[in-house]
Amino acid sequence: MGKKIKKKKKKKFGIKQLKALTNNVGVKKNEINKNVAFISFVEEQFDLSNYNHVYDLCCGKGIVGTYFSLKRNNVTAVDNSGNNKRNQLIKRLDEKFYDFINTSIYDHGHLQNDSLVLSLHACGNLTDKVIELALQSQSDFAVMSCCHGDKQYFSPREIPDVNLVDKLGRDHYADLLRLNYVSEIGYTAGIFEISEDITPKNRIIWGKKKSRE
Ligand SMILES: C[S@@+](CC[C@H](N)C(=O)[O-])C[C@H]1O[C@@H](n2cnc3c(N)ncnc32)[C@H](O)[C@@H]1O
8 A cells, every 4th residue: 555645734924934034044133023023013903805915115125025925915115225135035935926116215106006005114204205105095004113304294283292302202203293194184093112122213103094994
């Protein structure tokens, strides 16, 4: 009697596999942890099956987009600079699920409507531009903000108490302005803080279109 050949079950891609993959291409541990914390929040807060498209804007090494692409979501990643580690990661991705566009997000144009727009540590007003692109395309979004921009981008009707600038700092205040603006135009929105031990720029501003909930 011949031996039964056991079929190897293909493991589903998850956080453990992402850690191994990014470690393999030489991404530092603290950066992996930052990305994992962001991704874990996104997976908990959003039902990915609701979206035909996921964007990773100002993607840098492209870790966020890599993860969702390997989970078989259609991902478009955008950045205006080259990156060696990203090049290595892209080699492992199926182009059916991943598209990298080398351009400025100011030149990219309209995003696909009703997408999920993600961005991690887009510096200064880039974070505002990411939020604007998400709102223009009626998309849901999550951005981990970075340093605040040179100019106040959004003008909500309700301006947070300016004394909060001294209390919380300018970056946090800028996030409150963003939050109020998004909340006033038909989004359920919030700020989620990941551990400061992972990164001091630890606030994730997120928004979900109310009509989608
Ligand atoms: C602080 S890094 C964050 C990268 C990545 N998301 C991460 O957290 O590792 C900011 C990224 O924004 C990109 N960037 C700067 N200006 C941009 C622009 N106008 N359009 C697209 N990407 C831009 C930079 O090349 C860089 O990769």
